[in-house]
Amino acid sequence: MKYITLSALLLAGICTSGYVSAKKKDKKQQATEPAVTLTTTPLTTETDTLSYAFGVSLSEGGLSQYLQQLGLISDTAQIRSDYENQINSATAQAEKDRLSQELSAKLDSVTTANNFNTQQLFKGILEKLESKDTNKAYTSGLEIGGQLLSMSDRFSEQAFGASGNKLNNTALYEGVKDYISKQPLRVENSQQLMNDKMAEMTAKADAQKKEQYAETIAAGEKFMAENAQKEGVVTLEDGLQYKIIKEGTGPKPTLSDQVKVHYKGTFIDGTVFDSSIDRGEPIVFGLTGVIKGWTEILQLMPVGSKWEVYIPYDLAYGDAERGNMKPYSNLIFEIELLEIVK
Numbered sequence: 601m602k603y604i605t606l607s608a609l610l611l612a613g614i615c616t617s618g619y620v621s622a623k624k625k626d627k628k629q630q631a632t633e634p635a636v637t638l639t640t641t642p643l644t645t646e647t648d649t650l651s652y653a654f655g656v657s658l659s660e661g662g663l664s665q666y667l668q669q670l671g672l673i674s675d676t677a678q679i680r681s682d683y684e685n686q687i688n689s690a691t692a693q694a695e696k697d698r699l700s701q702e703l704s705a706k707l708d709s710v711t712t713a714n715n716f717n718t719q720q721l722f723k724g725i726l727e728k729l730e731s732k733d734t735n736k737a738y739t740s741g742l743e744i745g746g747q748l749l750s751m752s753d754r755f756s757e758q759a760f761g762a763s764g765n766k767l768n769n770t771a772l773y774e775g776v777k778d779y780i781s782k783q784p785l786r787v788e789n790s791q792q793l794m795n796d797k798m799a800e801m802t803a804k805a806d807a808q809k810k811e812q813y814a815e816t817i818a819a820g821e822k823f824m825a826e827n828a829q830k831e832g833v834v835t836l837e838d839g840l841q842y843k844i845i846k847e848g849t850g851p852k853p854t855l856s857d858q859v860k861v862h863y864k865g866t867f868i869d870g871t872v873f874d875s876s877i878d879r880g881e882p883i884v885f886g887l888t889g890v891i892k893g894w895t896e897i898l899q900l901m902p903v904g905s906k907w908e909v910y911i912p913y914d915l916a917y918g919d920a921e922r923g924n925m926k927p928y929s930n931l932i933f934e935i936e937l938l939e940i941v942k
Contacts, residue, residue, distance in 0.1 A: 641770045651768040653790035655775020674710045722777050729769040813928045820930035823868045841910035848904025858941040860884045864934045906936040
Protein backbone atom coordinates (compact mmCIF):
# COMPACT_ATOMS: atom_id res chain seq x y z
CA MET A 601 0.00 0.00 0.00
CA LYS A 602 1.24 3.50 -0.75
CA TYR A 603 1.56 5.34 2.56
CA ILE A 604 0.04 8.78 2.81
CA THR A 605 0.82 11.56 5.24
CA LEU A 606 -1.57 13.47 7.42
CA SER A 607 -0.70 16.67 5.60
CA ALA A 608 -1.93 15.11 2.39
CA LEU A 609 -5.30 14.82 4.07
CA LEU A 610 -5.07 18.24 5.72
CA LEU A 611 -5.45 16.35 9.00
CA ALA A 612 -2.15 17.32 10.63
CA GLY A 613 -1.42 16.15 14.09
CA ILE A 614 -3.86 13.25 14.41
CA CYS A 615 -2.84 11.11 17.36
CA THR A 616 -3.37 7.41 16.91
CA SER A 617 -1.93 6.12 20.17
CA GLY A 618 -5.39 5.56 21.65
CA TYR A 619 -6.54 3.34 18.78
CA VAL A 620 -7.35 -0.26 19.56
CA SER A 621 -8.11 -2.45 16.58
CA ALA A 622 -11.21 -4.60 16.70
CA LYS A 623 -8.90 -7.44 15.78
CA LYS A 624 -7.25 -7.08 19.20
CA LYS A 625 -10.56 -7.00 21.11
CA ASP A 626 -11.86 -10.32 22.24
CA LYS A 627 -15.20 -11.48 20.95
CA LYS A 628 -16.89 -10.96 24.29
CA GLN A 629 -15.83 -7.31 24.39
CA GLN A 630 -17.09 -6.72 20.85
CA ALA A 631 -20.39 -8.39 21.63
CA THR A 632 -21.01 -6.23 24.69
CA GLU A 633 -20.03 -2.94 23.04
CA PRO A 634 -23.19 -0.78 22.87
CA ALA A 635 -24.56 -0.21 19.41
CA VAL A 636 -24.03 3.22 17.89
CA THR A 637 -27.31 4.91 17.08
CA LEU A 638 -26.98 7.10 14.00
CA THR A 639 -29.64 9.34 12.55
CA THR A 640 -29.87 11.09 9.21
CA THR A 641 -29.81 14.88 9.18
CA PRO A 642 -32.09 16.48 6.57
CA LEU A 643 -30.17 18.61 4.08
CA THR A 644 -32.71 21.41 4.08
CA THR A 645 -30.51 24.46 3.54
CA GLU A 646 -27.68 25.43 1.22
CA THR A 647 -25.36 25.37 4.23
CA ASP A 648 -26.46 21.81 5.10
CA THR A 649 -25.69 20.69 1.54
CA LEU A 650 -22.32 22.47 1.54
CA SER A 651 -21.50 20.88 4.92
CA TYR A 652 -22.29 17.39 3.64
CA ALA A 653 -20.26 18.00 0.47
CA PHE A 654 -17.34 19.21 2.59
CA GLY A 655 -17.38 15.91 4.50
CA VAL A 656 -17.48 13.87 1.29
CA SER A 657 -14.72 16.00 -0.25
CA LEU A 658 -12.40 15.43 2.73
CA SER A 659 -13.02 11.69 2.55
CA GLU A 660 -12.34 11.58 -1.18
CA GLY A 661 -9.00 13.24 -0.46
CA GLY A 662 -7.58 10.03 0.98
CA LEU A 663 -9.23 9.44 4.35
CA SER A 664 -10.19 5.86 3.45
CA GLN A 665 -6.58 5.03 2.58
CA TYR A 666 -5.37 6.68 5.77
CA LEU A 667 -7.76 4.56 7.86
CA GLN A 668 -6.39 1.44 6.15
CA GLN A 669 -2.88 2.66 6.90
CA LEU A 670 -3.84 2.89 10.58
CA GLY A 671 -5.17 -0.67 10.47
CA LEU A 672 -8.59 0.63 11.39
CA ILE A 673 -10.24 -0.88 8.32
CA SER A 674 -9.03 -3.56 5.90
CA ASP A 675 -9.35 -3.56 2.12
CA THR A 676 -11.67 -6.48 1.34
CA ALA A 677 -11.14 -6.01 -2.39
CA GLN A 678 -7.40 -6.54 -1.97
CA ILE A 679 -7.95 -9.61 0.23
CA ARG A 680 -10.31 -11.10 -2.34
CA SER A 681 -7.85 -10.38 -5.16
CA ASP A 682 -4.96 -12.02 -3.27
CA TYR A 683 -6.96 -15.17 -2.55
CA GLU A 684 -8.34 -15.40 -6.08
CA ASN A 685 -4.79 -15.30 -7.42
CA GLN A 686 -3.90 -18.23 -5.12
CA ILE A 687 -7.04 -20.12 -6.15
CA ASN A 688 -6.30 -19.63 -9.84
CA SER A 689 -2.71 -20.80 -9.31
CA ALA A 690 -3.73 -23.95 -7.41
CA THR A 691 -3.79 -27.15 -9.48
CA ALA A 692 -5.64 -29.49 -7.15
CA GLN A 693 -9.38 -29.01 -6.75
CA ALA A 694 -9.12 -29.79 -3.04
CA GLU A 695 -6.69 -26.91 -2.62
CA LYS A 696 -8.99 -24.58 -4.59
CA ASP A 697 -11.91 -25.57 -2.35
CA ARG A 698 -9.86 -25.04 0.79
CA LEU A 699 -8.76 -21.58 -0.32
CA SER A 700 -12.31 -20.65 -1.31
CA GLN A 701 -13.60 -21.62 2.13
CA GLU A 702 -10.73 -19.75 3.76
CA LEU A 703 -11.53 -16.67 1.66
CA SER A 704 -15.18 -16.78 2.68
CA ALA A 705 -14.30 -17.03 6.36
CA LYS A 706 -11.66 -14.31 6.03
CA LEU A 707 -14.07 -11.90 4.35
CA ASP A 708 -16.72 -12.56 7.01
CA SER A 709 -14.19 -11.87 9.76
CA VAL A 710 -12.76 -8.74 8.13
CA THR A 711 -16.21 -7.35 7.31
CA THR A 712 -17.27 -7.81 10.93
CA ALA A 713 -14.12 -6.05 12.16
CA ASN A 714 -14.52 -3.25 9.59
CA ASN A 715 -18.13 -2.70 10.60
CA PHE A 716 -17.24 -2.56 14.28
CA ASN A 717 -14.29 -0.21 13.80
CA THR A 718 -16.12 2.16 11.45
CA GLN A 719 -19.05 2.38 13.86
CA GLN A 720 -16.67 3.34 16.66
CA LEU A 721 -14.84 5.73 14.34
CA PHE A 722 -18.09 7.47 13.41
CA LYS A 723 -19.10 7.63 17.06
CA GLY A 724 -15.81 9.32 17.94
CA ILE A 725 -15.98 11.77 15.04
CA LEU A 726 -19.54 12.77 15.87
CA GLU A 727 -18.80 13.18 19.58
CA LYS A 728 -15.94 15.55 18.81
CA LEU A 729 -17.82 17.52 16.15
CA GLU A 730 -20.69 18.01 18.57
CA SER A 731 -18.16 18.97 21.27
CA LYS A 732 -19.37 16.60 23.98
CA ASP A 733 -17.43 16.77 27.23
CA THR A 734 -15.60 13.55 27.99
CA ASN A 735 -12.44 12.52 29.76
CA LYS A 736 -12.19 9.03 28.34
CA ALA A 737 -9.32 8.02 26.07
CA TYR A 738 -9.98 9.31 22.62
CA THR A 739 -10.14 6.89 19.74
CA SER A 740 -8.72 7.60 16.33
CA GLY A 741 -12.18 8.72 15.25
CA LEU A 742 -12.37 11.21 18.09
CA GLU A 743 -8.99 12.62 17.15
CA ILE A 744 -9.98 12.88 13.49
CA GLY A 745 -13.18 14.56 14.62
CA GLY A 746 -11.12 17.20 16.41
CA GLN A 747 -9.23 17.94 13.23
CA LEU A 748 -12.45 18.05 11.22
CA LEU A 749 -13.90 20.50 13.74
CA SER A 750 -10.92 22.83 13.34
CA MET A 751 -11.12 22.57 9.56
CA SER A 752 -14.87 23.21 9.67
CA ASP A 753 -14.35 26.37 11.73
CA ARG A 754 -11.67 27.67 9.36
CA PHE A 755 -13.75 26.90 6.30
CA SER A 756 -16.84 28.56 7.86
CA GLU A 757 -14.84 31.71 8.56
CA GLN A 758 -13.59 31.83 4.97
CA ALA A 759 -16.91 30.92 3.38
CA PHE A 760 -19.29 32.99 5.48
CA GLY A 761 -17.13 35.78 6.85
CA ALA A 762 -18.63 37.99 9.53
CA SER A 763 -22.17 36.69 8.95
CA GLY A 764 -21.74 34.22 11.80
CA ASN A 765 -23.03 31.36 9.66
CA LYS A 766 -21.26 28.04 10.17
CA LEU A 767 -21.13 24.63 8.53
CA ASN A 768 -23.56 22.06 9.86
CA ASN A 769 -21.06 19.70 11.48
CA THR A 770 -23.56 16.86 11.72
CA ALA A 771 -24.10 17.01 7.96
CA LEU A 772 -20.32 17.21 7.48
CA TYR A 773 -19.95 14.08 9.58
CA GLU A 774 -22.58 12.27 7.52
CA GLY A 775 -20.72 13.17 4.33
CA VAL A 776 -17.61 11.50 5.79
CA LYS A 777 -19.61 8.52 7.07
CA ASP A 778 -21.48 7.90 3.81
CA TYR A 779 -18.32 8.09 1.72
CA ILE A 780 -16.27 5.82 4.01
CA SER A 781 -19.16 3.35 4.34
CA LYS A 782 -19.69 3.37 0.55
CA GLN A 783 -23.30 4.45 0.99
CA PRO A 784 -25.20 6.31 -1.77
CA LEU A 785 -24.13 9.95 -1.60
CA ARG A 786 -26.92 12.46 -1.10
CA VAL A 787 -25.09 15.28 -2.86
CA GLU A 788 -23.84 14.67 -6.38
CA ASN A 789 -20.49 16.05 -7.53
CA SER A 790 -19.39 17.11 -4.04
CA GLN A 791 -15.88 17.90 -5.23
CA GLN A 792 -17.19 20.19 -7.97
CA LEU A 793 -19.46 21.91 -5.45
CA MET A 794 -16.46 22.50 -3.20
CA ASN A 795 -14.34 23.74 -6.12
CA ASP A 796 -17.09 26.17 -7.11
CA LYS A 797 -17.41 27.41 -3.54
CA MET A 798 -13.65 27.86 -3.20
CA ALA A 799 -13.59 29.82 -6.47
CA GLU A 800 -16.45 31.98 -5.17
CA MET A 801 -14.61 32.57 -1.90
CA THR A 802 -11.40 33.47 -3.73
CA ALA A 803 -13.23 35.91 -6.03
CA LYS A 804 -14.96 37.51 -3.04
CA ALA A 805 -11.69 37.87 -1.14
CA ASP A 806 -10.02 39.36 -4.23
CA ALA A 807 -12.84 41.87 -4.67
CA GLN A 808 -12.63 42.91 -1.01
CA LYS A 809 -8.87 43.33 -1.21
CA LYS A 810 -9.11 45.37 -4.41
CA GLU A 811 -11.66 47.61 -2.72
CA GLN A 812 -9.27 48.05 0.19
CA TYR A 813 -6.46 49.09 -2.18
CA ALA A 814 -8.62 50.94 -4.71
CA GLU A 815 -6.51 54.08 -4.36
CA THR A 816 -3.30 52.21 -5.24
CA ILE A 817 -4.97 50.56 -8.25
CA ALA A 818 -6.41 53.86 -9.50
CA ALA A 819 -3.05 55.61 -9.17
CA GLY A 820 -1.37 52.83 -11.14
CA GLU A 821 -3.95 52.94 -13.93
CA LYS A 822 -3.65 56.74 -14.17
CA PHE A 823 0.13 56.50 -14.35
CA MET A 824 0.07 53.86 -17.11
CA ALA A 825 -2.48 55.81 -19.17
CA GLU A 826 -0.42 59.00 -19.00
CA ASN A 827 2.87 57.18 -19.55
CA ALA A 828 1.54 55.53 -22.71
CA GLN A 829 1.28 58.98 -24.32
CA LYS A 830 4.92 59.86 -23.74
CA GLU A 831 7.41 59.87 -26.60
CA GLY A 832 9.29 56.59 -27.07
CA VAL A 833 7.04 54.50 -24.81
CA VAL A 834 5.76 51.28 -26.38
CA THR A 835 2.65 49.57 -24.96
CA LEU A 836 2.19 45.84 -25.52
CA GLU A 837 -1.16 44.03 -25.71
CA ASP A 838 -1.14 42.95 -22.07
CA GLY A 839 -0.42 46.49 -20.84
CA LEU A 840 3.32 46.07 -20.34
CA GLN A 841 5.22 49.22 -21.39
CA TYR A 842 8.85 49.93 -22.18
CA LYS A 843 11.16 52.66 -23.43
CA ILE A 844 14.54 51.95 -25.02
CA ILE A 845 17.40 53.78 -23.36
CA LYS A 846 20.12 51.86 -25.21
CA GLU A 847 19.57 49.18 -27.85
CA GLY A 848 21.99 46.27 -27.76
CA THR A 849 23.19 44.25 -30.73
CA GLY A 850 23.48 40.79 -29.16
CA PRO A 851 21.08 37.82 -29.27
CA LYS A 852 17.75 37.78 -27.47
CA PRO A 853 17.25 35.32 -24.60
CA THR A 854 14.75 32.49 -24.86
CA LEU A 855 12.50 31.15 -22.13
CA SER A 856 14.98 28.40 -21.21
CA ASP A 857 17.96 30.76 -20.84
CA GLN A 858 19.69 32.21 -17.80
CA VAL A 859 20.69 35.86 -17.97
CA LYS A 860 22.87 38.34 -16.11
CA VAL A 861 21.34 41.77 -15.55
CA HIS A 862 21.73 45.02 -13.67
CA TYR A 863 18.50 46.66 -12.58
CA LYS A 864 16.90 49.37 -10.47
CA GLY A 865 13.30 49.05 -9.27
CA THR A 866 11.12 52.03 -8.31
CA PHE A 867 7.51 52.69 -7.43
CA ILE A 868 5.52 55.02 -9.68
CA ASP A 869 6.30 57.90 -7.28
CA GLY A 870 10.02 57.42 -7.96
CA THR A 871 10.91 55.73 -4.66
CA VAL A 872 13.66 53.13 -5.16
CA PHE A 873 12.81 49.78 -3.53
CA ASP A 874 15.61 47.59 -4.92
CA SER A 875 18.78 48.03 -6.97
CA SER A 876 21.57 45.70 -8.02
CA ILE A 877 23.36 48.81 -9.26
CA ASP A 878 23.51 50.22 -5.74
CA ARG A 879 24.78 46.87 -4.47
CA GLY A 880 27.43 46.85 -7.18
CA GLU A 881 26.71 43.30 -8.26
CA PRO A 882 24.53 42.09 -11.16
CA ILE A 883 22.20 39.14 -10.66
CA VAL A 884 21.88 35.89 -12.60
CA PHE A 885 18.54 34.08 -12.96
CA GLY A 886 16.43 31.95 -15.27
CA LEU A 887 13.70 33.66 -17.24
CA THR A 888 11.04 31.41 -15.71
CA GLY A 889 12.06 32.33 -12.16
CA VAL A 890 10.98 35.97 -12.13
CA ILE A 891 7.77 38.00 -12.39
CA LYS A 892 5.78 37.74 -15.61
CA GLY A 893 6.69 41.23 -16.76
CA TRP A 894 10.40 40.44 -16.61
CA THR A 895 9.99 37.07 -18.33
CA GLU A 896 8.15 38.75 -21.19
CA ILE A 897 10.30 41.83 -21.65
CA LEU A 898 13.70 40.09 -21.46
CA GLN A 899 12.81 37.91 -24.45
CA LEU A 900 12.42 41.12 -26.48
CA MET A 901 15.74 42.66 -25.41
CA PRO A 902 18.99 42.04 -27.33
CA VAL A 903 22.04 41.55 -25.11
CA GLY A 904 23.64 44.93 -24.38
CA SER A 905 20.28 46.72 -24.15
CA LYS A 906 19.14 49.01 -21.36
CA TRP A 907 15.38 49.58 -21.20
CA GLU A 908 13.02 51.28 -18.80
CA VAL A 909 10.10 48.93 -18.22
CA TYR A 910 6.69 49.84 -16.74
CA ILE A 911 4.92 46.80 -15.31
CA PRO A 912 1.20 46.61 -14.35
CA TYR A 913 0.56 44.93 -11.01
CA ASP A 914 -0.91 41.79 -12.62
CA LEU A 915 2.44 41.21 -14.38
CA ALA A 916 4.39 42.10 -11.22
CA TYR A 917 3.56 40.89 -7.71
CA GLY A 918 -0.23 41.11 -7.96
CA ASP A 919 -1.97 41.32 -4.59
CA ALA A 920 1.12 40.30 -2.62
CA GLU A 921 2.57 42.64 -0.02
CA ARG A 922 6.37 42.67 0.01
CA GLY A 923 8.06 44.89 2.60
CA ASN A 924 7.09 48.48 1.79
CA MET A 925 5.48 47.37 -1.50
CA LYS A 926 1.71 47.61 -1.30
CA PRO A 927 -0.53 45.03 -2.99
CA TYR A 928 -1.51 45.92 -6.58
CA SER A 929 1.56 48.12 -7.06
CA ASN A 930 2.63 48.98 -10.61
CA LEU A 931 6.41 48.99 -10.84
CA ILE A 932 9.13 50.63 -12.92
CA PHE A 933 12.41 48.86 -13.67
CA GLU A 934 15.52 50.05 -15.41
CA ILE A 935 16.96 46.80 -16.80
CA GLU A 936 20.35 46.34 -18.47
CA LEU A 937 20.81 42.92 -20.10
CA LEU A 938 24.51 42.15 -19.72
CA GLU A 939 24.73 38.61 -21.09
CA ILE A 940 23.08 35.25 -21.66
CA VAL A 941 24.77 32.86 -19.23
CA LYS A 942 25.80 29.56 -20.79
